[in-house]
Amino acid sequence: MKETFPKVVGGVPLESPLILAPMAGITIPPMRAFFRKLGAAAVHTEMISGAGLIRSSVKTKNMLAVCEKEDPVILQFFAGDTDTLYAAACKAEQEAHGRFAAVGINMACPMPKVLKKGAGSRLLQYPDRAVSMVRALKEFNLPVWAKVRICSDRAPLSTEMFCEKLLEAGADNICVHGRTPAQRYSGTADKESVMKLAQLFPGKISASGDVFEPEDALQYLNAGCVSVFMARGALKDPFIFPQTLATLGFSVDNRLLCPSIELQISLLIELGDHIAEMASPRLAEILIKRLLSGMFKGIPGIAELRRDCASFHGWNDLRRLMSGCEHYFERRDVLCRPM
Numbered sequence: 245m246k247e248t249f250p251k252v253v254g255g256v257p258l259e260s261p262l263i264l265a266p267m268a269g270i271t272i273p274p275m276r277a278f279f280r281k282l283g284a285a286a287v288h289t290e291m292i293s294g295a296g297l298i299r300s301s302v303k304t305k306n307m308l309a310v311c312e313k314e315d316p317v318i319l320q321f322f323a324g325d326t327d328t329l330y331a332a333a334c335k336a337e338q339e340a341h342g343r344f345a346a347v348g349i350n351m352a353c354p355m356p357k358v359l360k361k362g363a364g365s366r367l368l369q370y371p372d373r374a375v376s377m378v379r380a381l382k383e384f385n386l387p388v389w390a391k392v393r394i395c396s397d398r399a400p401l402s403t404e405m406f407c408e409k410l411l412e413a414g415a416d417n418i419c420v421h422g423r424t425p426a427q428r429y430s431g432t433a434d435k436e437s438v439m440k441l442a443q444l445f446p447g448k449i450s451a452s453g454d455v456f457e458p459e460d461a462l463q464y465l466n467a468g469c470v471s472v473f474m475a476r477g478a479l480k481d482p483f484i485f486p487q488t489l490a491t492l493g494f495s496v497d498n499r500l501l502c503p504s505i506e507l508q509i510s511l512l513i514e515l516g517d518h519i520a521e522m523a524s525p526r527l528a529e530i531l532i533k534r535l536l537s538g539m540f541k542g543i544p545g546i547a548e549l550r551r552d553c554a555s556f557h558g559w560n561d562l563r564r565l566m567s568g569c570e571h572y573f574e575r576r577d578v579l580c581r582p583m
């Protein structure tokens with residue numbers, strides 16, 4: 245599998261086909277650097293509001309920040325019209341020239357506050373606008389990526405025709421999340437439809453949806469998807485990256501395939517410190533607790549540590565608890581998580 249994987253995906257040279265998906269509130273720079281360290285070949289920013297950026301909102305401008313060891317990063321925008329998107333891309337070019345490997349358009353978000361602006365998956369109902377957005381971004385000398393969902397029966401075009409139009413307009417990569425907007429995150433992703441699109445548009449379709457085990461990624465890639473975007477599966481178990489890489493035949497540091505308690509704790513503390521410094525101690529607390537709920541799989545003592553962490557508030561206290569948490573893991577012979 246390793247040998248058959250394309251070295252360039254959507255105009256971006258990649259070491260593997262595994263990409264950290266864009267996740268609002270989550271894929272901030274320290275999290276992206278963390279997942280790069282675990283094996284993500286590329287990472288996404290959170291979706292960034294085009295309108296917010298041109299209004300010079302400080303919060304939105306800060307979202308263009310990139311820290312060391314993250315490259316390649318794909319910048320993802322959401323916008324309701326082409327002028328806003330174009331102006332935002334001009335602003336990003338001024339503020340962050342050379343920082344990003346590709347620029348993406350969110351045509352997938354089903355959340356009401358994004359739909360209300362005519363953005364996200366609302367664009368599936370306005371194919372001409374979606375096409376003009378792709379054309380506008382092609383001026384920036386960066387690969388243009390789009391992220392879409394499956395079109396509902398009431399949409400003007402089928403998903404296949406929608407993708408065809410975006411590709412004709414110059415999109416370099418289209419990631420398809422196999423759910424309709426109305427499904428939001430419920431039910432199961434329609435992997436068959438995503439894989440069919442990959443067959444129809446060879447080398448152009450990336451997959452998203454329900455990647456919780458290495459085999460899920462393998463299934464998409466075997467069907468011709470050029471890359472797989474990992475989202476909730478990566479939050480549930482960040483070590484899905486090294487495990488999937490190994491399944492695909494890449495050589496992976498054994499310490500990541502069989503991570504010790506000490507390594508997992510030190511990675512979390514380093515990540516928490518980084519988030520506290522770059523964003524806020526409160527966000528460090530939230531995100532570390534979220535990751536903790538899936539890490540240390542199968543290690544006796546973790547349930548008690550998770551319970552105690554949940555009752556601690558503030559990153560400093562949580563950090564102190566985690567720094568001295570060895571006594572929770574009474575069976576020190578179980579250092580390795582079961583594969």
Ligand SMILES: Cc1cc2nc3c(=O)[nH]c(=O)nc-3n(C[C@H](O)[C@H](O)[C@H](O)COP(=O)(O)O)c2cc1C
Pocket residue numbers: 265266267268269270290291320350351352353391421433452453454455456473474475476477
């Ligand atoms: C918390 C969260 C935030 C998300 N934010 C974005 C976003 O900013 N842009 C986007 O295109 N998709 C976003 N998504 C969708 C994911 O990128 C992905 O397509 C979706 O979760 C399906 O993959 P999964 O089933 O493997 O989680 C988000 C998903 C989650 C869970």
